[in-house]
Amino acid sequence: MIVAEQKPIEEIMEYISPYNRILLVGCNECVTVCAAGGRKEVGILSSALQMAFMKEGKTLEVKEITLERQCDPEYVEELVTHIDQAEVVLSMACGCGVQEIARRFSAKLVFPALNTKFMGASERQGVWAERCQGCGDCILGLTGGICPVARCSKRLLNGPCGGSTGGNCEISKDVDCVWNIIWERLKSLGMEDRYEEVMTAKDWRPSWHGGPRKIIREDLAE
Amino acid sequence: MKTESKLEKVLASGQLAVTSECGPPRGARPEKVREKTEMLKGCVDAINVTDNQTAMVRMSSFAACIIIKQMGLDPILQMVSRDRNRLAMQSDIIGAYAHGINTMLCLSGDHTHFGDHPMAVSVYDIDSVQAIQMVKKMRDEGKFQGGGDIDTPPKMFIGAAANPFADPFELRVARLAKKVNAGVDFIQTQCIYNLDKFEIWMKGVCDRGLDKKVSILAGITPMKSVGMAKYMKNRVPGMDVPDELIKRMAGVPKEKQPEEGIKIAVESIERLKEVKGVAGFHIMAIEWEQKVRELVERAGLLPRPQL
């Protein structure tokens, strides 16, 4: 899923303090699961902002809506009936959702309430960690299902580097050395031999270095 | 001979090679490079020039290498893949070779996290193993990494680093094998303080015959003080400093500690000379270049061969 977290309230206040009526839009997908921008968080942020306005002797009208999927035009369309009443929109979706609103409502300012962080998984209650950087040419089949592109601090395809210590990455004791994980995994799969095959330089064109990406499925596109 | 590299010649002659290191200054001070180089004259075969070591901005390795070259000595161009993509790396390699620099060291480099620009992008277009492949392809096939022909290819003698003390230990011989497969010519190891562990690693290296395919220079860093020993043990990732060594340094008065550090280094070299597969020494006297001559001399590594 896409993992995000809320921006500091002060930053959000800087965006919206000139206004009195806002549309606060959550999303029912990834950001709900990572507890950053679902219905519940929309309610909490709404109250927090109204209190912050009150402290400054002002009032804030908030219309709260949580869409099924903010990155999907079909659901964003549901905002049509509310958009005119609001001066600005504050989005609690990931960056994709924010941009979908910006695209659909050309005359309306939209601000992000979240910082979109990464594509990851839940490690345990309340902890999410990065797993994939969408490099566009997945090599998990060669690395025992563990990604060095996203999870090695130096993106080494032939790690571990000389800084790997006791299972930790050289940058911090709080970061796992992914090459240690890959090695353990190859061992438990009985695939130790795989390790010595040199992984050649990656073609980064399918990734973010080839310019903005788009997929056109001829079989589905209208 | 694959190259004109003096280091290659010394190694081919079967004599123990000696390299040392020069960290370029954090400013436009060519005289600093000259001062350090002057101290190493006649006591080493080649001088590594670090590339933004510990991710701190310094005079470029390339530029400092040229200064050393102009003094008639043999620099080793260090190149980390942290700061440059493959285009920039290859253009620097051609440029360096055009200035007569014929030996280089391919590294991934310390993470930017450690340095003075932690906010910078870490490039890592390729890693150190892939860098070795790239430089070898440039040299042996006359081709750029991207496949195009090079008009007059750079003939680099290719080095890399190995850290026998990093984890997982059981992978450390295999990681070296990867670099050998990629085409590395020589290896400089991490500073060796735990000689027992180094010997176990070397045995693994020799058992697989890797010592026949690559020349391994054992890394030596003399310690100036017990404080430095403790710092290395606790703060530098992938460094193995046994407690006995710290005790030994702590056991002598402060003013005698530098001498004790040199003594330990000399003893280490003497012991390592007997280890099968050790083809020479890489002496990293960090900001202590003035001691290299004495150390090399006391370890019986002078005079250096004139080739």
Ligand code: SF4
């Ligand atoms: S290899 Fe690429 S696509 Fe596969 S998990 Fe890693 S970053 Fe994602």
Ligand code: SF4
């Ligand atoms: S310690 Fe491991 S995860 Fe960290 S940079 Fe080195 S190889 Fe990558």
